[in-house]
Amino acid sequence: MSEAYFPVGPGLGPEENFLSLEDILMSQEKLPGRAEAALPRLAAVLGKAGAGAGQSDSIPEGSKVEIPLWLAKGLYDNKRRILSVELPKIYKEGWRTVFSADANVVDLHKMGPYYYGFGSQLLNFDNPENPEIAQTILQTFIGRFRRIMDDSQNAYNEDTSAVVARLDELERALFRAGQKGLNDFQCWEKGQASQITASSLVQNYRKRKFTDMDG
Amino acid sequence: MFGERAVELVRGLHRAADGHLPAFDEDGARRVLEEMKALYEQNQADVNEAKSGRSDLIPTIKFRHCSLLRNRRCVVAYLYDRLLRIRALRWEYGSVLPNDLRFHMSAEEMEWFNQYKKSLATYMRSLGGGEGLDLTQDMKPPKSLYIEVRCLKDHGEFEIDDGTTILLKKNSQHFLPRWKCEQLIRQGVLEHVLS
């Protein structure tokens, strides 16, 4: 891993980090909503262009829409003059019960892949279920954390793709951090901590070079 | 949907793992700026219309405005993250980058790199009471003055003292002062051998 590259990480809680690539990707995830006012001239943009002539290019008031989070946050206000949002189903009561039963079983990557990040952002829309949502997200994390930590500390030099497949992005970052710690420790134990290594940036470029020649 | 090309910019960069610097997506950046220009012009027109009565256009204007902000955010984050990667190159690789890396950078980024190099050099020179201190050396605490290195590819002659040179041939091994070898190791020419 690169030692001098420190990217801007995702934000915590209801605030995103403006410059974080992760947060940008997270906020691209979609959620269901309802237009509380008509949206003229935007029908094509939202893929609701009418078929016949004479149909307006306006999205009528009351239409169901599916929009990315960033747009939802931008258009939402607590009076819901333009947009109201619904909870995506994994944050609704039905799924919340499943999570509380056994959080470890769930494939959070399929459900997300930004379950925690996206869930935290949902709290920006004053939903009466917010306290329960927050609680579920927290409990899910608590329930799964122990196993993630164990796995990351005990898988040395192995193929961990099966373990990682069911983790959401936040959990994957944690897992990677755990693995790095483990690898660094093993490296130190073997007396290799003081070994100067080629920068990982270089090694990648050399590999690239060969494929360029072949291609 | 607006902002999709912008997200692609970000996604492409995010996919380059471990601080790797992919080629500058000139095309992508240009398209995003074009979309921003279009959105801005549409909004200008609609704002004028809204002022003269069409207040129903306000949600639309807001919609486009959000998209504009989104595009801006994506481009700025893209440029910023690339600068972080370029900065890492100075510390991990050295002050002279190989050609394939240079082709991945835009002219402005190259300029930024040169300025960063200069600032860093100035700063390092000012340390130690004017004597200067190379902060990019000894990134891992050294255990000895001399280290054993192995040559991974033919590199030709290499000067180690005033005048004395050694021949770096593939698979030859050398025992040399640490500070002379560090950069070549980071560049992948030599390998640090622990015994």
Added chain:
Amino acid sequence: MFLSDFRREFYEVIVSQRVLLLVASDVDALCACKILQALFQCDHVQYTLVPVSGWQELETAYLEHKDQFQYFVLINCGANIDLLEILQPEEDNFFFICDTHRPINVVNVYNETQIKLLVKQDDDLEIPAYDDIFRDEEEDEDDSGNESDGSEPLGKRKRFEEDVVERTMKRRQRREWEAHRREILFDYEQYEYHGTSSAMVMFDLAWIMSKDLNDMLWWAIVGLTDQWIQDKITQMKYVTDIGMLQRHVSRHNHRNEDEENSLSIDCMRIAFEYDLRLALYQHWSLYESLCNTSYTSASLKLWSVQGQKRLQELFADMGLPLKQVKQKFNSMDMSLKENLQEMIEESANKFGMKNLRVQTFSIHFGFKNKFLASDIVYATASLMENIEKDEPGTDNFIKALDSLSRNNLDKLHQGLELAKKQLRAIQQTVASCICTNLIISQGPFLYCYLMEGTPDVKLFSKPVSLCLLSKYLLKSFVCSTKNKRCKLLPLIVAAPMDVEQGTVIMVGIPPETESSDKKNFFGRAFEKAAESTNSRTLHNHFDMSIIELKMEDRSKFLDALISLLS
């Protein structure tokens, strides 16, 4: 010249200089190299290490680096040839040679300035006296002056006649001296053999300087064991050297009976062993090891049906069920492994194998890691001559060198696996050669040619593997033949080396006898045969008894050898 005080005349001279290390490709050289590297790293001596597999590489390496170094250390190369003649160095270049090859070239012995030999001057070197082989040039010049023209007065004429007589006498003396010189040199250079292991010499140097470590001692042990496995030294020398090393082992590895002061299991320990000489048996199965060790395979004649039967009987006599012995050694029942060595020795005795156990050493570190010195030798040698990937020789050298460090266990294990394959290949080749009567008597020697297409023949294009094959082949042949005269003959084995270039590699080994002095005359014989037939040969290897030649010249070369040696 011979150095007497290695510390003062060698180490202290180079400790403040930069040095070029030229190391030959054999396990003893690698071990000596590791010891020297450890000393250099301790004292911050800057050096460059270049592996060389033959004279050509040595010359090339010298030419490439001569402008950058003044001090050169050669390990297991350079002693048996006139080095200054080959390299034509500047006057300020100094060569320190630590080489087991004997005899040492007389120019190297008597050069006072540039050649420094890191060799102990024992009695068995038998260096000819200086005056017997070198003669002052001035004496000769006196003869060539004073040409008379006949028009001399009578007095001078008489003196002139006396001069002529004197000069004739001198010329005769000179001819006699030269004949005597040729004889002496012939005797001196006729037989090749090997001296004390270079690794042991380096260890000795370290010990004199009180810088010896247990790790260095282990490398010295491996170096000596390599000489024994390759049959380069006599049994007596081996036992004597083991005795010397045993003293050092005791010094470094006190046996701690006291529980409180015993070392952690992770610390490295060397122990003396009187263990079975079955190759790699602790990392293989007993069965495989018995089948693939030349001593047992030859004694039991395992290439024949009766041999296989004898093998079964042997196991039965030892009380070891077949199922157990075919398992990995570590998985054998503990109860069977108790007193295994004594049991096997007893049974083997009944089958005519009286020397199944041999004095050696083992190394322990951690719970899992225990290796005999011979294990390391086989593993390292197989890495060095690895033919699996088409990598350049220097890559293999580096891997083999690395495998000698304890923190490169993965390379060592890789070497062990390769060694098993190689030993199997050797045994199978030996068996097929014997069964198909591929070894024929040419009169003064036995001859065997491995044809292209023989399985594993690529492995035998490498010198060390080919030599190992030859020795096993000869041992087995001696056990299999009934012809008393053939049992005493030396053996030449040839194998294709580079098919594209049409070259063949040929090696000659001395006869197999109980008290062999391991002296090999093939070096000079090959040289003479090549000269007399104008064959296109290449004497590239540091061992003179290994030669490369063109396929087409093979038969005339052999004919010349036959007539030379009859």
